[in-house]
Amino acid sequence: MYIGVIGAGRCDARTFDIAYEVGKLVAQRGAILVCGGLGGVMEAACKGAKSKAGLTLGILPSEDRKQANPYVDVAVPTDLGEARNALVVRAADVLIAVGGEFGTLSEIALALKIGKPVVGIGTWELAKRGRPIEAILVAKDPHEAVERAFQAFLKS
Amino acid sequence: MYIGVIGAGRCDARTFDIAYEVGKLVAQRGAILVCGGLGGVMEAACKGAKSKAGLTLGILPSEDRKQANPYVDVAVPTDLGEARNALVVRAADVLIAVGGEFGTLSEIALALKIGKPVVGIGTWELAKRGRPIEAILVAKDPHEAVERAFQAFLKS
Amino acid sequence: MYIGVIGAGRCDARTFDIAYEVGKLVAQRGAILVCGGLGGVMEAACKGAKSKAGLTLGILPSEDRKQANPYVDVAVPTDLGEARNALVVRAADVLIAVGGEFGTLSEIALALKIGKPVVGIGTWELAKRGRPIEAILVAKDPHEAVERAFQAFLKS
Amino acid sequence: MYIGVIGAGRCDARTFDIAYEVGKLVAQRGAILVCGGLGGVMEAACKGAKSKAGLTLGILPSEDRKQANPYVDVAVPTDLGEARNALVVRAADVLIAVGGEFGTLSEIALALKIGKPVVGIGTWELAKRGRPIEAILVAKDPHEAVERAFQAFLKS
Numbered sequence: 252m253y254i255g256v257i258g259a260g261r262c263d264a265r266t267f268d269i270a271y272e273v274g275k276l277v278a279q280r281g282a283i284l285v286c287g288g289l290g291g292v293m294e295a296a297c298k299g300a301k302s303k304a305g306l307t308l309g310i311l312p313s314e315d316r317k318q319a320n321p322y323v324d325v326a327v328p329t330d331l332g333e334a335r336n337a338l339v340v341r342a343a344d345v346l347i348a349v350g351g352e353f354g355t356l357s358e359i360a361l362a363l364k365i366g367k368p369v370v371g372i373g374t375w376e377l378a379k380r381g382r383p384i385e386a387i388l389v390a391k392d393p394h395e396a397v398e399r400a401f402q403a404f405l406k407s
Numbered sequence: 408m409y410i411g412v413i414g415a416g417r418c419d420a421r422t423f424d425i426a427y428e429v430g431k432l433v434a435q436r437g438a439i440l441v442c443g444g445l446g447g448v449m450e451a452a453c454k455g456a457k458s459k460a461g462l463t464l465g466i467l468p469s470e471d472r473k474q475a476n477p478y479v480d481v482a483v484p485t486d487l488g489e490a491r492n493a494l495v496v497r498a499a500d501v502l503i504a505v506g507g508e509f510g511t512l513s514e515i516a517l518a519l520k521i522g523k524p525v526v527g528i529g530t531w532e533l534a535k536r537g538r539p540i541e542a543i544l545v546a547k548d549p550h551e552a553v554e555r556a557f558q559a560f561l562k563s
Numbered sequence: 564m565y566i567g568v569i570g571a572g573r574c575d576a577r578t579f580d581i582a583y584e585v586g587k588l589v590a591q592r593g594a595i596l597v598c599g600g601l602g603g604v605m606e607a608a609c610k611g612a613k614s615k616a617g618l619t620l621g622i623l624p625s626e627d628r629k630q631a632n633p634y635v636d637v638a639v640p641t642d643l644g645e646a647r648n649a650l651v652v653r654a655a656d657v658l659i660a661v662g663g664e665f666g667t668l669s670e671i672a673l674a675l676k677i678g679k680p681v682v683g684i685g686t687w688e689l690a691k692r693g694r695p696i697e698a699i700l701v702a703k704d705p706h707e708a709v710e711r712a713f714q715a716f717l718k719s
Numbered sequence: 720m721y722i723g724v725i726g727a728g729r730c731d732a733r734t735f736d737i738a739y740e741v742g743k744l745v746a747q748r749g750a751i752l753v754c755g756g757l758g759g760v761m762e763a764a765c766k767g768a769k770s771k772a773g774l775t776l777g778i779l780p781s782e783d784r785k786q787a788n789p790y791v792d793v794a795v796p797t798d799l800g801e802a803r804n805a806l807v808v809r810a811a812d813v814l815i816a817v818g819g820e821f822g823t824l825s826e827i828a829l830a831l832k833i834g835k836p837v838v839g840i841g842t843w844e845l846a847k848r849g850r851p852i853e854a855i856l857v858a859k860d861p862h863e864a865v866e867r868a869f870q871a872f873l874k875s
Contacts, residue, residue, distance in 0.1 A: 486802070487798075487799055487802065488782070488798045488799075490798070490799065
């Protein structure tokens with residue numbers, strides 16, 4: 252099983268801690284961690300996964316493998332720019348969004364478009380014409396997020 | 408100038424009329440209309456553009472050019488699936504979202520990520536932690552949408 | 564019908580003349596000319612097509628539309644780097660290679676892989692284990708090249 | 720270091736043995752093996768790498784991870800079709816082509832285009848206007864191939 256952890260390339264300490272914990276739990280439960288390979292949430296999740304000897308995959312926007320954070324085991328430079336977001340989504344069975352900016356939103360949307368479950372902690376809230384669209388599975392903490400991700404995968 | 412009109416592949420009659428009008432105004436003002444090439448909002452916008460002899464470009468998800476709606480002048484089959492959304496965004500200078508589902512949301516997010524202006528009519532509303540994120544330029548009708556799109560392009 | 568004309572971004576005067584003539588004949592016969600949008604063979608073919616009021620499509624490797632040569636009507640910036648070669652191939656029904664370097668060779672190979680006809684003038688010669696692989700339809704001049712391209716399209 | 724092993728999805732027993740040996744040597748020397756993730760040469764190389772506990776990365780053309788051969792550790796479904804060939808090239812520091820059909824040729828050409836070394840065993844021979852183009856580093860057996868790949872990487 253491959254769990255994608257998505258979020259911004261820069262983040263505050265609290266968000267970093269959450270993403271670290273998510274990565275740790277993903278690895279503990281034996282899943283491969285997929286991410287965009289850069290800093291911030293991506294680095295935190297990879298660092299957490301490595302603390303439990305998990306395997307981490309980073310799909311990079313540039314052609315330069317050195318852009319990968321130090322906790323990426325398998326770094327895939329794509330030179331596709333933000334178009335690589337579609338590959339992060341494709342490579343994951345389920346996604347967990349931690350915070351996140353517009354890049355993360357694009358990944359959430361692509362995942363929902365192709366029917367992949369998305370769990371969110373403190374991430375985007377979606378609405379149309381004043382009505383909330385509750386397509387993201389909201390979790391209050393890393394444990395709930397990883398638990399919901401595994402449940403969603405088993406159901407899909 | 409290239410204006411992207413984005414929205415769902417199926418839509419109700421009201422949304423179709425709005426997208427048609429947007430396409431017509433885009434062509435009247437001399438811009439090339441870019442879209443995902445399929446039905447619904449994309450077809451409406453192309454049909455509107457052709458009513459004023461505009462030029463229409465459709466960037467298709469499949470490898471089959473026949474998927475293009477009949478109002479597409481230049482049909483580009485990509486076989487990239489939803490990853491082609493990044494190409495619609497790249498190919499446009501400004502985007503106008505009319506309604507839209509998750510695919511449209513991914514295009515809005517990618518555009519905002521790379522700093523391209525997005526105008527919206529009846530489209531997604533974004534928020535984080537209970538606070539609205541007002542990154543989309545809201546328009547109430549096709550005239551205002553196209554006007555705001557041209558203004559945003561000239562400023563960018 | 565969409566004919567792709569592929570070749571290097573820089574070329575000598577003789578190759579330029581051949582590509583110009585190919586583009587002219589493509590337009591004369593009513594096909595849309597697809598290319599990578601840059602200089603050299605691509606510019607020559609577009610210039611030839613415009614001399615007969617043809618429509619030209621340039622699929623660019625960068626995100627900058629200004630990279631397109633001045634004879635491109637519809638310029639599609641992709642920001643995919645050389646990965647855009649696959650899109651040039653997908654967008655064309657048949658390809659005509661005029662001379663060409665490694666980028667052109669990648670397009671020839673991708674086209675042959677997915678079963679699209681490739682006509683060649685002064686382009687790559689392929690062999691394996693000392694035996695020529697005659698997959699490219701060889702033409703001695705622009706007229707023969709465009710004629711063979713149309714024939715191949717009608718048969719495919 | 721990441722070594723790409725490229726070749727056809729189906730191959731004869733002799734080619735399989737060569738690719739197996741290449742994969743084994745790549746893993747023995749501590750490099751990560753990158754490939755297109757499918758059968759034939761790709762499967763042989765992965766199987767060889769796993770015989771020495773190497774790490775294998777498969778970048779798949781489809782969206783279905785199950786297409787990966789059983790010796791792929793990290794399977795990346797892309798849904799990009801043959802456009803994923805550019806990603807195999809990007810993900811590798813050096814490529815070793817074993818035999819190969821048109822897909823392999825496209826990878827060889829893309830690698831040469833962006834300046835990545837390509838070593839070949841029994842693979843394509845290139846020529847233009849009757850003159851061989853000796854851009855591929857020819858090796859007579861797996862040992863020489865892997866040796867030349869490492870040398871080329873160290874020089875690059």
